[in-house]
Amino acid sequence: MVFPTPASASPLWIRNPLAAFTANSLDASGGVVVSGGTIVEVLAAGQQPSAPCADIYDAGSHVLLPGLINTHHHFYQTLTRAWGPVANAPLFPWLQNLYPVWARLTPEDLELAATVALAELLLSGCTTAADHHYLFPAGLEDAIDIEVAAVRRLGMRATLTRGSMTLGTDDGGLPPQSTVQDPEVVLADSERLVARYHERGGDAVIQIALAPCSPFSVTKEIMAESAALAGRLDVRLHTHLAETLDEEDFCREMFGLRTVDYLDSVGWLTDRTWLGHGIHFSDAEIGRLGKAGTAVAHCPTSNMRLASGTARVLELEDAGVPVGLGVDGSASNDASNMILEARQALYLQRLRYGADVPVERALGWATRGSAAVLGRPTLGQLAPGMQADLALFKLDDLRFSGSHDPVAALLLCAADRADRVMVGGQWRVVDGQVPGLDVAGLIAEHSEAAKRLVNG
Numbered sequence: 001m002v003f004p005t006p007a008s009a010s011p012l013w014i015r016n017p018l019a020a021f022t023a024n025s026l027d028a029s030g031g032v033v034v035s036g037g038t039i040v041e042v043l044a045a046g047q048q049p050s051a052p053c054a055d056i057y058d059a060g061s062h063v064l065l066p067g068l069i070n071t072h073h074h075f076y077q078t079l080t081r082a083w084g085p086v087a088n089a090p091l092f093p094w095l096q097n098l099y100p101v102w103a104r105l106t107p108e109d110l111e112l113a114a115t116v117a118l119a120e121l122l123l124s125g126c127t128t129a130a131d132h133h134y135l136f137p138a139g140l141e142d143a144i145d146i147e148v149a150a151v152r153r154l155g156m157r158a159t160l161t162r163g164s165m166t167l168g169t170d171d172g173g174l175p176p177q178s179t180v181q182d183p184e185v186v187l188a189d190s191e192r193l194v195a196r197y198h199e200r201g202g203d204a205v206i207q208i209a210l211a212p213c214s215p216f217s218v219t220k221e222i223m224a225e226s227a228a229l230a231g232r233l234d235v236r237l238h239t240h241l242a243e244t245l246d247e248e249d250f251c252r253e254m255f256g257l258r259t260v261d262y263l264d265s266v267g268w269l270t271d272r273t274w275l276g277h278g279i280h281f282s283d284a285e286i287g288r289l290g291k292a293g294t295a296v297a298h299c300p301t302s303n304m305r306l307a308s309g310t311a312r313v314l315e316l317e318d319a320g321v322p323v324g325l326g327v328d329g330s331a332s333n334d335a336s337n338m339i340l341e342a343r344q345a346l347y348l349q350r351l352r353y354g355a356d357v358p359v360e361r362a363l364g365w366a367t368r369g370s371a372a373v374l375g376r377p378t379l380g381q382l383a384p385g386m387q388a389d390l391a392l393f394k395l396d397d398l399r400f401s402g403s404h405d406p407v408a409a410l411l412l413c414a415a416d417r418a419d420r421v422m423v424g425g426q427w428r429v430v431d432g433q434v435p436g437l438d439v440a441g442l443i444a445e446h447s448e449a450a451k452r453l454v455n456g
Contacts, residue, residue: 011035013053017064019406022382023368037425067127067389068338069370072297072326075117114150120336125391125418134163134213161211202378214240223266243277260285279309290319302328324370392420
């Protein structure tokens with residue numbers, strides 16, 4: 001059980017950080033004032049709060065950031081990290097080997113996997129996570145309910161997407177028949193989850209989105225029906241798209257369309273949609289995505305691990321496409337660490353575009369950009385009226401010795417763990433630990449579950 005540190009009843013001044021990245025033009029070198037779960041003041045150097053603060057936290061040894069936001073994950077995959085049979089495989093063979101393993105997932109497995117993923121994210125400075133869960137084998141019908149409970153225990157925010165697979169091997173799809181569901185079941189459960197859990201407003205903790213898995217695992221019909229349902233319920237849409245050239249070939253053969261044409265044909269080319277990966281787009285397709293406001297979750301580590309390709313992030317942004325970062329599943333990244341994902345994004349995009357891609361731009365993808373991808377305008381920035389979701393990093397490890405620019409050092413010197421994390425005005429990480437979380441016990445249970453899962 002996790003016991004988060006409660007928020008103070010009076011305004012809290014997080015004072016004079018070593019450095020601050022606000023994800024906007026504001027100067028927070030004097031710190032921020034938090035009250036009632038929101039940021040009420042951002043102070044420049046030498047400024048004082050407009051009213052006295054009884055609670056003061058001296059951040060003089062910390063770099064202050066908005067809480068990092070993860071836009072694409074598969075929590076359950078923490079159970080199949082670094083599995084030998086797929087350690088050196090591209091996407092389609094990787095999936096075909098893993099599907100039978102994942103089909104054995106139990107509610108207890110998912111609870112452990114989600115807790116590990118969320119704790120790892122939280123410790124890396126992440127305050128909001130989007131999870132794409134599309135596996136509902138017999139006995140795991142309440143998968144999203146299990147994830148909701150895990151998010152609430154850890155005290156984070158989440159967009160939990162009710163995924164689906166409806167196109168099995170019998171009908172020309174990639175997943176085995178044991179992992180697919182009838183469309184009527186998918187749509188009914190989607191509506192149930194939105195009614196039960198979806199919160200609206202700037203301080204929402206849990207949001208639900210609809211997320212048919214990928215072109216090679218769902219039918220056009222469930223894509224179109226999900227889009228119609230999302231419009232009626234006013235929730236967002238998520239799917240994998242343009243991840244690999246194999247997927248492009250599949251779309252041509254199965255649907256007679258390129259990926260963006262396919263997306264348009266099922267009613268998904270809108271600003272309600274965000275896409276996992278979004279690598280293989282032509283110039284014209286990037287323009288269409290930008291015009292529609294369709295967003296992309298860039299997953300650099302996963303894209304490199306599976307050799308899927310490099311997303312054209314700068315061109316996507318220049319065309320008006322909102323871009324955020326995702327760690328992707330922990331079987332194609334093998335970690336759930338958002339600050340390291342920002343570093344990877346920086347380096348991969350520099351390899352494509354040149355060394356003048358700024359550190360701050362990569363941090364922007366992990367904060368303000370990711371908030372835009374998830375449709376959360378009150379997250380991802382240090383500014384009055386924003387939610388008090390914050391990440392504070394120390395630079396006292398050996399790796400930082402000799403560094404000069406504290407913000408640049410976070411990525412260039414590979415920060416990997418936050419010292420303090422706040423969500424909605426409450427400390428969720430204190431001194432590099434999640435209060436009340438038995439990490440050693442969690443590792444033992446999770447590791448045992450992982451062994452059982454892969455051994456059948």
